[in-house]
Amino acid sequence: MANSRLEPTTPSQFVHRRAGHVMVAYEGRLYVWGGYMELPHLESYTLNTPSKSMYHRSDEIWVYDPLLDTWTSKSGNGFVPQQLSGSCAAVHGDHMYLFGGWTSIQSELMENNLNYLWRLHLPTLTWELLKPEGTQPYPCDKAACWVHKNRFYVFGGFGPSTSLLLMKNPDFNFVPDNIYHSGWIDQLVYYDIESNRWVWPSTWGPKPSPRAAHAADVTGDKVYIFGGRFQDVRMNDLHCLDLTNWTWSGNLTDGSLQEAPEGRSWHTFNFVSKNKAVIYGGFNTTQQVLKDVWLLDVSVGRWEQVHVDRTGKVLWHTSAATAPGEVIYYGGIRNNLLDMSKPKDHAEDMVILRFSPPTLQRLVIETCCRYSKVLHQHWHRIPRTLQQILEVRLNNSINSS
Amino acid sequence: MASNVPSVPSEGLNGPNSMYIKLIAADGHEFIVKRNLAYYAKTVKDMLESGPVQVKEDEPSVVHLKKIPSNALIVVCSYFAYKHIYINANTMIPDFPIALRDSLDVFMAADFLRC
Numbered sequence: 033m034a035n036s037r038l039e040p041t042t043p044s045q046f047v048h049r050r051a052g053h054v055m056v057a058y059e060g061r062l063y064v065w066g067g068y069m070e071l072p073h074l075e076s077y078t079l080n081t082p083s084k085s086m087y088h089r090s091d092e093i094w095v096y097d098p099l100l101d102t103w104t105s106k107s108g109n110g111f112v113p114q115q116l117s118g119s120c121a122a123v124h125g126d127h128m129y130l131f132g133g134w135t136s137i138q139s140e141l142m143e144n145n146l147n148y149l150w151r152l153h154l155p156t157l158t159w160e161l162l163k164p165e166g167t168q169p170y171p172c173d174k175a176a177c178w179v180h181k182n183r184f185y186v187f188g189g190f191g192p193s194t195s196l197l198l199m200k201n202p203d204f205n206f207v208p209d210n211i212y213h214s215g216w217i218d219q220l221v222y223y224d225i226e227s228n229r230w231v232w233p234s235t236w237g238p239k240p241s242p243r244a245a246h247a248a249d250v251t252g253d254k255v256y257i258f259g260g261r262f263q264d265v266r267m268n269d270l271h272c273l274d275l276t277n278w279t280w281s282g283n284l285t286d287g288s289l290q291e292a293p294e295g296r297s298w299h300t301f302n303f304v305s306k307n308k309a310v311i312y313g314g315f316n317t318t319q320q321v322l323k324d325v326w327l328l329d330v331s332v333g334r335w336e337q338v339h340v341d342r343t344g345k346v347l348w349h350t351s352a353a354t355a356p357g358e359v360i361y362y363g364g365i366r367n368n369l370l371d372m373s374k375p376k377d378h379a380e381d382m383v384i385l386r387f388s389p390p391t392l393q394r395l396v397i398e399t400c401c402r403y404s405k406v407l408h409q410h411w412h413r414i415p416r417t418l419q420q421i422l423e424v425r426l427n428n429s430i431n432s433s
Numbered sequence: 434m435a436s437n438v439p440s441v442p443s444e445g446l447n448g449p450n451s452m453y454i455k456l457i458a459a460d461g462h463e464f465i466v467k468r469n470l471a472y473y474a475k476t477v478k479d480m481l482e483s484g485p486v487q488v489k490e491d492e493p494s495v496v497h498l499k500k501i502p503s504n505a506l507i508v509v510c511s512y513f514a515y516k517h518i519y520i521n522a523n524t525m526i527p528d529f530p531i532a533l534r535d536s537l538d539v540f541m542a543a544d545f546l547r548c
Contacts, residue, residue, distance in 0.1 A: 325525075327524065327525075336524075338524070338525050340525065385525065386525070386526055387522075387524065387525060387526065388519065388520055388521075388522075388526065389515060389516040389519050389520055389526060389529070391543070391548060392509065392512045392516075392529075392539070392543040392546075392548045393540075393543045393544060393547075393548070395512075395529050395531065396531055396536060396539045396540045396543050397540065399531040399533075399536045399539075400536050400537065400540055403533045403536060406533060407533070407536065407537060410537055411537075413537060414537055414540060414541055415541070415544075418540060418541065418544060
């Protein structure tokens with residue numbers, strides 16, 4: 033059982049072994065930052081073997097180009113954040129906003145959970161630590177975020193109980209965990225980009241319970257939030273917040289009327305069109321890692337399971353839409369993250385799910401690469417620029433620049 | 434051209450707003466496709482709408498694709514149908530098959546046609 037020989041990590045494994053990171057799409061490419069990698073152990077696992085992990089470098093940003101199928105490592109500059117896992121991120125214009133997370137760096141001065149807000153300028157990869165006015169959010173990780181108009185919103189999270197003492201008139205509920213000195217929160221707060229201020233809006237209607245490791249995405253002026261963990265339960269409830277009148281819908285999942293996906297955390301939720309969203313994977317209440325894919329039509333309130341052969345079990349992965357109707361999934365862990373007796377297995381294959389037709393150029397490039405062994409001898413027939421696209425894609429390169 | 438190919442009534446093909454247009458491959462094969470589907474190829478749209486010659490009301494709308502062989506053009510036309518069927522479906526869409534022997538020709542065609 034023991035894997036006594038510790039093999040060095042290959043460049044490919046370095047890229048593909050990642051969990052707890054953030055990933056956003058910008059101008060058709062994926063930007064990946066942060067998170068950590070599980071390391072193999074030298075001795076055999078027992079229930080008391082602590083997980084060994086290594087945080088990825090925080091000055092590194094990996095960029096994936098879906099057309100060329102290449103990963104490139106780039107250096108961030110400016111006020112680079114420390115190494116973090118469980119942060120949340122979203123894009124507004126040319127910037128990625130990054131909130132919260134958990135740092136492995138031990139310090140007497142601060143908790144491991146943070147409530148900092150960073151901004152990364154994507155064209156130049158320059159980081160800034162923002163200093164917003166207003167009441168700061170509760171430090172936490174595993175919150176969900178989204179951007180709507182000129183606001184960056186955060187909802188939920190899991191954070192330390194000590195910070196509760198420091199907050200005056202907290203406008204949220206904190207429910208402690210029995211084991212750790214932390215708990216789940218239901219904070220709803222947004223950063224107003226123009227006025228550089230955190231705002232705690234008042235809402236109407238039934239607010240969702242506190243939760244962490246849930247997922248959210250915006251369509252038009254509404255945000256939908258699905259699942260997440262609260263105390264011992266990983267939920268499948270679906271909530272909608274109308275961002276124009278601040279009204280919560282209440283739980284839209286009614287298992288008795290129709291099929292719905294089972295409760296989960298560490299899953300993904302993305303709109304692929306105005307009314308349809310896709311969820312994939314996650315971790316359920318009985319600690320099973322999931323691989324199912326479901327489509328939600330919000331206009332009729334109906335879930336439909338989609339049967340896909342090539343999706344494997346995964347939790348704490350990330351997703352982003354690089355083209356309309358196309359979602360790319362990356363990273364995550366394939367087995368039970370909480371089971372200390374077994375080595376963790378990273379999900380190293382990327383998955384692309386398409387809900388609307390890609391360009392013929394994209395389809396044929398993928399076909400040419402699939403048949404490259406036979407076609408390679410005929411490449412001289414096509415223009416040099418097109419040959420180069422195939423060459424770059426086939427070298428499957430992982431570059432440093 | 435085969436003599437028993439059904440002919441499209443000329444009203445369907447004539448004029449700058451006809452429902453159908455004709456795409457002619459390098460080897461002379463003619464493909465009659467709906468204009469709105471062919472317009473998924475930006476180059477076809479530009480050639481018909483912004484080209485130097487305006488099509489007269491009693492003339493067919495024709496695009497000569499002198500560099501695209503018919504084995505590639507037929508795949509392109511199938512792609513137009515595939516795209517049209519699935520563009521609003523918002524379910525998981527099936528793969529679009531492209532045969533090995535056509536792939537390099539289709540690559541050049543898709544690049545030229547911008548679709």
